[in-house]
Amino acid sequence: MLMTEKSSKSKDKKRDKLSSFQIITDQRNIKFQNPRKDVHTAEMIISGCGWIDTNDGVVLIDTLMSENAARMVYKKIHEISGKIKYVIYTHGHVDHISGCKVFMDDNPEVIANKYVSERLDGYKMLAQHRNRISAQQFNLPESNMEKMAEEISSNWVYPTKTFIGEMTFSLGEKTFELHSARAETDDACWIWVPEIKTAIVGDLISGVFPNIGNPWKPTRFALPWIKALEEVRAKEPELLLAKGAGIACQGDDVMAILNANIEAIRSLHDQVVDCINKDMHITEMIHAVKLPDHLKDNPYLMSLYSKPEFFVYNVYRWYHGYFDHNPAHLLPRPEKEVNTELFNLIKDPNKILDRARELLKQKQAQLALEILDVLIQADPENIEAIKLRIKILKKLGSRDYCLMSRNAWVYFINKDKEFLQSREQSI
Ligand SMILES: [Zn+2]
Structure with missing residues (x-):
């Protein structure tokens, strides 16, 4: 879930009046792009999707957050591309799966990592808690959140086909290689289309500092995240779709964004491991661990959604139990x-x-x-x-x-x- 880099970079005076950043799901804010003649992207403030044309139909990657937005995209796909044969979820975050019902009019196969269904069941089980934390994270009125969450979850489409590891299918002249991954979630999937040297990586890349730490959410997966990005890099993509599939990187930017993310995650992860081994307290660790100097102003790593301190907490929680080795805190x-x-x-x-x-x-x-x-x-x-x-x-x-x-x-x-x-x- 991400803001657009452009909108979030505008550090105007309004921001200094301490207004919150709001989610906008209005369909008028969709930006369509066409990085190749057969590849299309649709980008909104916090979510994105993309689709790839083949000579036998369309493969849609992710489905946006709202039905209104999905309807706009559906209309566009039918205007310029054709019928949707496959929908692929890059992971089960609600800004990637919530618009799917609209696309089911074409009766596509919906493919996802095996753990997406479990995630959606968990969201329903923890609905009250999730409404509360969403209100805090996105600063929406709690009553609205409840209504919005109810509406959205009643329309979720569970995958019709799941996999873990690797899965390949062909449509028309193109091959779609699907790879499961643990990164921002345990149910991620990235896609490689060799004929057009295009990688679609979901939220493995978001254009800003990677979302490895979130104060409200379960732990994310730093080391497997690096592994997944290294596998993407080894393919030497010419085009990389990220943030769902809503933003496109081409040319030298592809390696630059991959390298920046891999290096940042590796460095912060290794520093946290070192601190844990030295028995540093977590409240000291969050101030001690820093991005290397040469990455601090990297345009792909701006702390506009998450930040290094949240990353540290997350990796700590992944490897470390709750007990901080102060006997006063064992059973407080x-x-x-x-x-x-x-x-x-x-x-x-x-x-x-x-x-x-x-x-x-x-x-x-x-x-x-x-x-x-x-x-x-x-x-x-x-x-x-x-x-x-x-x-x-x-x-x-x-x-x-x-x-x-x-x-x-x-x-x-x-x-x-x-x-x-x-x-x-x-x-
Ligand atoms: Zn996500």
């Missing part, structure tokens, strides 16, 4: 209980408020937030503490252009504002 008491004990020792809320204000002034907003949390956990309705937390969160979000963290700051600012309004307090 609820944090509210511990913070209430601490607060009862401090006694005076002003001591905490003053110190948090001081830290904020000293540009230590995160530390201020954590110190203030002792008071908020002990006294969740402390008006002064909530007002101060809004200021701190605004500071944290003010220059944060990463969608996930920025939207989290804005979400919790809004929650605190709602609380103050409910107590008829000015903000």
Whole structure:
């Protein structure tokens, strides 16, 4: 799931007013491109799809997020290409599979990694939780999310044919080699079409810093991700479709984007492994692990969706249990209980408020937030503490252009504002 690079690069003044990044599923925002005469892409803000013409019909890769958008693409495919014979899901994220119902009018085979069905079942099982975290990650009203999620999931099309490992089929004059992978998800599939030296890699490449870490989601797969990208690179593609299949890379850009992603993932992964072996605490690790200097400003690795700190947490969780080797944390008491004990020792809320204000002034907003949390956990309705937390969160979000963290700051600012309004307090 990704923003377009172009839209997310515009660090205009509006952003500094700390608005969230919103998902736009309006079909008017679809951008169609035609990187080769027989290859087409459709790109939206957070999702993309592509299709390949053969002399015996069309192979569609991914299906966008909404039925409205899918309908536009369906119409376009029938105007310029023909009937859809196969749909391939690059993975089971909802922005890749949710428009499929529209394309079923052509009665295509729907092919996917074997684990896509399991993912969709899991989404249904965790619907309430997923609505909550989607509201935080994308900063949409929770009531809307529930309605939207219900509508979308009732239309999901499960794969009609699944595979694991490799699978090949031919249509017309072209061959489609499908490879399963674990990367952003455990149900990924990338596709190689040898006759036109084209690779379609789903979200293995997204045009920005790879989505290996997400604070709300299960662990992703750094090492197998590298392996999959190395296999793609070994094919020496002339054309690479990424982000679903919505963006196209050609010429020297193909190797440049592959190399940047492989090198970044390898470097960050190996640093985390080294830190784990040295028994560094995770809260130190997220500040210690960095992208190598020569990759920091790489145009393909901008932290506009995920960021290296989230990557570190993810790889840590993949290899490491929850226990951080502090005996106080093996079977901890609820944090509210511990913070209430601490607060009862401090006694005076002003001591905490003053110190948090001081830290904020000293540009230590995160530390201020954590110190203030002792008071908020002990006294969740402390008006002064909530007002101060809004200021701190605004500071944290003010220059944060990463969608996930920025939207989290804005979400919790809004929650605190709602609380103050409910107590008829000015903000
Ligand atoms: Zn994805």
